[in-house]
Amino acid sequence: MHQILTEIFKDTSFTESEEALILKKLKKKTLIKGEFLLKAGDSVRDFFYIHTGCLRTFFVDDSGKEHTLQFAVKGWWISDYIALFGRGDKLAVSNIECIKDAIIYGVSKKDFDTLLIEIPLLSQIHIQNMEYSYAHAQKRKLESLTLSAKERYKIFVQTYPSIEQSVKNYHIASFLGITNESLSRIRKEIASE
Amino acid sequence: MHQILTEIFKDTSFTESEEALILKKLKKKTLIKGEFLLKAGDSVRDFFYIHTGCLRTFFVDDSGKEHTLQFAVKGWWISDYIALFGRGDKLAVSNIECIKDAIIYGVSKKDFDTLLIEIPLLSQIHIQNMEYSYAHAQKRKLESLTLSAKERYKIFVQTYPSIEQSVKNYHIASFLGITNESLSRIRKEIASE
DNA sequence: CGCGACGTTGATTTGCCTCAACGATTGTGG
DNA sequence: CCACAATCGTTGAGGCAAATCAACGTCGCG
Numbered sequence: 318m319h320q321i322l323t324e325i326f327k328d329t330s331f332t333e334s335e336e337a338l339i340l341k342k343l344k345k346k347t348l349i350k351g352e353f354l355l356k357a358g359d360s361v362r363d364f365f366y367i368h369t370g371c372l373r374t375f376f377v378d379d380s381g382k383e384h385t386l387q388f389a390v391k392g393w394w395i396s397d398y399i400a401l402f403g404r405g406d407k408l409a410v411s412n413i414e415c416i417k418d419a420i421i422y423g424v425s426k427k428d429f430d431t432l433l434i435e436i437p438l439l440s441q442i443h444i445q446n447m448e449y450s451y452a453h454a455q456k457r458k459l460e461s462l463t464l465s466a467k468e469r470y471k472i473f474v475q476t477y478p479s480i481e482q483s484v485k486n487y488h489i490a491s492f493l494g495i496t497n498e499s500l501s502r503i504r505k506e507i508a509s510e
Numbered sequence: 511m512h513q514i515l516t517e518i519f520k521d522t523s524f525t526e527s528e529e530a531l532i533l534k535k536l537k538k539k540t541l542i543k544g545e546f547l548l549k550a551g552d553s554v555r556d557f558f559y560i561h562t563g564c565l566r567t568f569f570v571d572d573s574g575k576e577h578t579l580q581f582a583v584k585g586w587w588i589s590d591y592i593a594l595f596g597r598g599d600k601l602a603v604s605n606i607e608c609i610k611d612a613i614i615y616g617v618s619k620k621d622f623d624t625l626l627i628e629i630p631l632l633s634q635i636h637i638q639n640m641e642y643s644y645a646h647a648q649k650r651k652l653e654s655l656t657l658s659a660k661e662r663y664k665i666f667v668q669t670y671p672s673i674e675q676s677v678k679n680y681h682i683a684s685f686l687g688i689t690n691e692s693l694s695r696i697r698k699e700i701a702s703e
Numbered sequence: 704c705g706c707g708a709c710g711t712t713g714a715t716t717t718g719c720c721t722c723a724a725c726g727a728t729t730g731t732g733g
Numbered sequence: 734c735c736a737c738a739a740t741c742g743t744t745g746a747g748g749c750a751a752a753t754c755a756a757c758g759t760c761g762c763g
Contacts, residue, residue: 378656386648399652402645410652433637440633444626447640452595454647455579459592459603461654462687463571466751486710494655499751501711659719679742692719694743 321422324392325366326442335436342428348372348415355397355413362407363423364396365389370419371483375491376411385492386411388480394446401426417483466495467503514615517585518559519635528629535621541565541608548590548606555600556616557589563612564676568684569604578685579604581673587639594619610676659688660696 319340322331331339346365348354354372355361365372367389374387374395389395397409424432433440460469470493474481481489490500512533515524524532539558541547547565548554558565560582567580567588582588590602617625626633653662663686667674674682683693 376652376656382656384652384655386652399645399648402641403649404642404645434630434634437627437630437633440630440637441627444633444637444640447637447644448595449597451640451644451647452592452597454644454651455592456596458647458651458654459569459577459579461651462577463569463575485708496752497710498712498753502751505711678740689720690742691721691744695719698743 321368324368325422329438329442331436331438335438338435339432339439342424342432343422344424346421346423348419348421350415350418352415353412354395354415354421355409355411357409357412359409360407361397361400361409362425362427364394364398364401364426364429366422366424367391367393367395368420368422370415370421371417371480372413372415372419372421373484373488373492374411374413383487383491384494385488388477388484388488388492390479390483395421416485416488461494466493466499467506469493470500470503471507514561517561518615522631522635524629524631528631531628532625532632535617535625536615537617539614539616541612541614543608543611545608546605547588547608547614548602548604550602550605552602553600554590554593554602555618555620557587557591557594557619557622559615559617560584560586560588561613561615563608563614564610564673565606565608565612565614566677566681566685567604567606576680576684577687578681581670581677581681581685583672583676588614609678609681654687659686659692660699662686663693663696664700 319336321343322336322339343366346354348370354365357377369391372389372395373385374389374397375383375385377383387395395413397411397413399405399411400407400409433443460472464472470489473489473493486500486504487497490497493500495503512529514536515529515532536559539547541563547558550570562584565582565588566578567582567590568576568578570576580588588606590604590606592598592604593600593602626636653665657665663682666682666686679693679697680690683690686693688696
């Protein structure tokens with residue numbers, strides 16, 4: 318079995334022919350820090366598995382402020398899901414930026430939908446992933462409603478220790494929904510505890 | 511075809527035997543206003559399709575404040591998705607309350623998972639729904655990051671005109687993540703525009 | 704080395720919350 | 734069917750967490 322499939326699908330046992338079908342659709346890409354995988358306004362067709370490195374999805378609002386929606390490191394998938402999964406015109410509302418040199422594997426949603434039908438086992442896995450992601454998104458929403466910025470930061474550090482290393486403070490701030498200055502003050506407070 | 515399947519699945523064409531399989535798993539329930547479908551701490555096994563009426567999912571935080579995560583009217587599904595789809599112990603973190611007399615159809619996740627395997631077409635529909643829900647959740651998250659309480663309220667009224675009728679102001683406030691008093695002031699401002 | 708990007712700190716502002724009081728509406732028992 | 738209580742919505746005063754605006758030190762890279 319091709320190494321990357323083992324990595325992506327862990328101990329899932331596809332048949333040889335299923336593996337071949339999937340492999341045919343995966344397109345390897347290498348990115349360097351600072352490179353953009355997607356810019357707002359582009360049409361969104363693909364999503365991407367992160368093999369190495371780190372990327373983020375962020376939205377720029379009318380006042381020019383950035384809002385980070387997602388970080389992705391090894392083992393995660395990234396895209397502009399609002400466009401890709403929404404019922405709109407599939408134009409990106411967000412940007413995807415490489416923040417640490419990366420090797421990724423892309424697959425188009427069109428190809429993926431075909432694979433889902435050809436390979437029932439893949440459907441099952443996708444459903445599980447979607448369900449889990451949805452639960453996780455709900456949980457994060459709850460946290461943002463009930464917790465203070467300081468508590469959210471602490472949870473972030475615990476939850477994503479591997480990400481904290483690769484990213485700038487202002488990336489984290491924009492992910493937590495606070496300003497750089499506020500994060501700076503929070504870090505100071507925590508350090509003095 | 512049984513009326514309720516037509517309602518739930520619109521123009522999807524299941525075979526007779528597929529329909530029978532699904533129908534066998536759906537359990538009809540009637541609820542009256544004020545009744546609880548689920549309380550925090552219960553174990554979560556089912557999700558529910560709303561035929562008539564209105565329900566909401568809400569979380570109560572440590573300080574006793576309520577946070578409404580979801581409203582559901584005709585055509586929507588409701589559950590505690592954090593518990594049902596999460597990897598935890600399946601104990602409800604939220605409550606589900608009937609806020610307008612309702613007729614609903616429940617199905618257990620266990621039964622549903624079985625149906626997904628037995629009926630590939632159902633898998634496809636479920637995937638589409640999950641994808642769309644995920645996109646929608648992301649969009650809402652963006653809105654809560656970028657918009658003021660007033661703008662969020664305006665979007666709420668536009669997006670859920672049918673819900674606004676059935677619910678108390680403080681339900682809406684807790685959905686928008688603001689206090690009753692703030693919502694009251696916002697409504698006053700908008701009225702005077 | 705020098706410049707720009709990044710992080711920190713201070714002063715001030717602001718949107719929303721909290722607390723409190725008081726009408727309006729709803730619903731319920733007599 | 735009315736009276737009264739409970740619930741709900743509104744309004745005001747004051748407070749607070751985080752935003753904004755501004756200045757400055759520092760680090761890393763060309």
